[in-house]
Amino acid sequence: MNSDNKRLIRQRKLARLRAGARPRLLEICSGAGGLSLGMKAAGFELSAHIELEAEAAESYAANFGHGRRSDDAWAKPRDMERCSASRLVNDLALSTAPEESFDVLAAGLPCQAFARIGRSKLRSVAGADDAFQKDPRASLYRCFLDFVHDTQPLAIVIENVPDILNFAGHNVPEEICETLEEAGYRTGYTILNAAYFGVPQVRERLFIIALADIMNQRPAFPGPTHFLDLPRGYEGSRRVALKHVDRNSGRFHEIVTPSDKLPPAISVGRALHDLPLIGEHLTDPRTMRRRKMSDVLPYRAPKGGPSAYAKLMRGWPGFRTDNGTGGHLVRLTPRDFPIFAAMKPGADYPQARRLAEEMFLDALAEQGLSHYSSGSPAYEDLRGSMVPPYDPEKFPNKWWKLDPDKPSRTLTAHMGKDTYSHIHFDGRQARTISVREAARLQSFPDGFFFAGAMNAAFRQIGNAVPPLLGLAVARALRKQLRRAASGAARIDGRRAA
Template identity: 30%
Template sequence: MDRIPVIDLFAGPGGLGEGFSSLRDSAGNRIFQIIMSVEKDELAHKTLRLRAYYRALFDKHGRIPKAYLSFIANPSDENYETLVNFDEKCWDRACKEALCMELNEGDDALVDEARIRLANYQAPTGDWVLIGGPPCQAYSLVGRARRTREKAKLQADTKQTLYKCYLSFIRKLQPSIFVMENVRGLLSAQLHGEGVFGLIWQDMEDAGYVIKSLVVEDPKTSDDYVVQAENYGVPQARHRVILLGVRSDLGLDTETLVESPQVSLGEVLAGIPPIRSGFSMRNKGWSDMNWKQYINGAIDKILATPEGEPLRECLMAVKSSRPPKVITKNKVVDACNIYASWYRGSLGGSKVLPNHESRTHLASDLDRYLFCSAYAKVYGTPARLYDFPDYLLPAHENIKGIRAGKEVDFDDRFRTQLFDKPSTTITSHIAKDGHYYIHPDPHQCRSLTVREAARLQTFPDDYFFAGNRTSQYGQVGNAVPVLLAHHIAGIVAKSLDANSVVRDPRASS
């Protein structure tokens, strides 16, 4: 097999690995082969393993088997058993590829396993690539701001040193190239009084690597390693540190990412069927049966306020329209989309659309979502708490400041995403509530679904996220955008003299 082997650490649901796996040569053959991926979270690992199985099946059969389509359309236990029994050899291969294990500093068991796999794979050129990134919570700017009173706890956080697990693979196995991704907060994070970015830089340099930027040819500052995903075709304003490490003795040349026109949320959500929100079980007296009645009452309350009056035309249109359905088995209504070939290309004529179900919301939050989405539609900008009618202000500590006209933190706690712009960063916080990810269509009055978030992360529509919905949201939020990873893979392949063809997601299927 002539594919370049890849080892993926801290893999999550596999966004970075999917980007590398999706790169092909002019004959349609894969350039890279993931030979080992490691993820400790059981549910994210199920997603990772299922995708490894998908790739094995696709490579063997040249198409997506009906058993896979049936499962992602209806992920029942029965359909799962049918799928895993469809091809035992491919399933066994996927189970060996995707490991549900934890990386720990000082434990080299997985390094030894990787060494064995690399030796058995016998890549023709001897080149191989390491990808991944350590968990980023300890580096998060927001996380650090909220834990300033727990400095000792932060310094002792093992997540601060998990990059050393990644470093062990680099030092002991010497990949030709590595790709390491992390949050922007990494650039200013401190560990025992020293800058984390500087520590990592020195460690990598001592291991025999030159750290390249994917943004500029001659980086001068740490900010030159920040990749702003919206500048490279990703419909999301996601800014992350991505380090491209090249082994010094190989003398490999690297290129930078090529900018492309920005893509909006509306352009990539086109074709997804409209669905309305559901009621949380905590809403006494309200159910999906009288959803329209509740929304009409919420509209009347908003219109009775000075803040609501400018929204009258928009809200009356919602009131006079038939509400969207609550759909549990979804299909795309139209595959025509600016990125149709990217999202739907492997699905052929199938209209299956997995992971597209609305979460349930508290009734009081439906009022806020309705106001926020109507406000964004009328004014073309998200509402902030200062713009809310008083009765819609949540019972938060900083509301006293809002009422007093003072500046407060997180005044955009309820935020509508806009149709005509890239979304804000999809983060793991989307798993906790949908307040920061309100759908821009007032008729639907809800937060984004897992599938919509996945499209903003540029996962293909045949990518199924396992586990409960909370886990699915978390997996999507923690991932690297697949399209961005695909472009990075193209740079890596060219450095290694592989004949790759980087896909244009705007191309027709």
């Protein structure tokens, strides 16, 4: 496809937007749809997605499929390495060719897709046949470039972890931007923190925005809506990530520090205070084991009513819930319930381990034993029933009790295996957070459905782009698309004159 054809295709897309049509989104590695949810709320049309994980693809279809059956082609999981843009368009029975079907391409590719890609090698991915093309680490990125070429989007959104800025000494976003500029785009990248945009979670993410040259605009990023003085450690992590950023390239947008005049960041307490109390595991664990993801529990009525954030999660357009919500499943480890109850907000694993040791010593005394009994069956059985086995020096951050007055720490996909990084702040409940509470902290509305069992739901939530962060990015992008369409209209008007 030569440059003239590319320009004509992009001009037709701008003309379509100028006529009032919504921008059509194709998202690759969509997960359950956190970014898509934000894009939809900003007015984008969710035309298609590609997601390999079956449960995440099912969640996406259930939430955005408009009543399609679960076996519909739109709901099917797909491997981006085996699904070209042409095949996707055919599977979905779209009436347009791949290059005419989508206006925006979004991708949350795993950072391994960009591993160890030098500038010269990165450019060769789409061109000359060399040994690097046989490297499986490059295959996802090569597929992504194929989708750019085959769909000719007006705009591209890429999300990843900040460490990609310093991946084995490479500033991968800079290299990605170079490649996209050769394909006819203007590019920019920066780090956005979810807590700055109304998400009750301190979560740093790298975003790359690319706009087709025909739009005649430099990419723009949203400005913060909430203030937070970042917790200790984040500034150091940023310095490491930004070590290889070239400020002279013009691509990197400096990270914006929010004004302290803005509303404070949403705290965990404000985010969760109207969700149901869960304490059955302390008295009748069988009740908890019988509970299903779909079981709805009523909202609480906190003093003063639900917070503005809670109201947003309950009233999100298309996902409204009135009296209650589901997803109230938690992991059950009876050994740790007393430790959870005794921990103070903000406490980590070393403090939890000390509490467990103190409780163990008290229990020894009550049973007429002492530390001299070490090695005996009674001693070892009691210790195993009360003290977690992890070395505090090796796992200092394995546990963390949330502080109700602050945003949460980052939720990760590892929550699919372990939720001890997010212990509920309410000691009376003595537990880690539930699936619904994790979704709240990620800014998923209460009516959002997660397919699969509890572990799969936690994994989908931890992998997702927070919808409110996605909404902020989407609104900034929609504004630029409107401006480009308006500019095209003025140019056409002058030509007509």
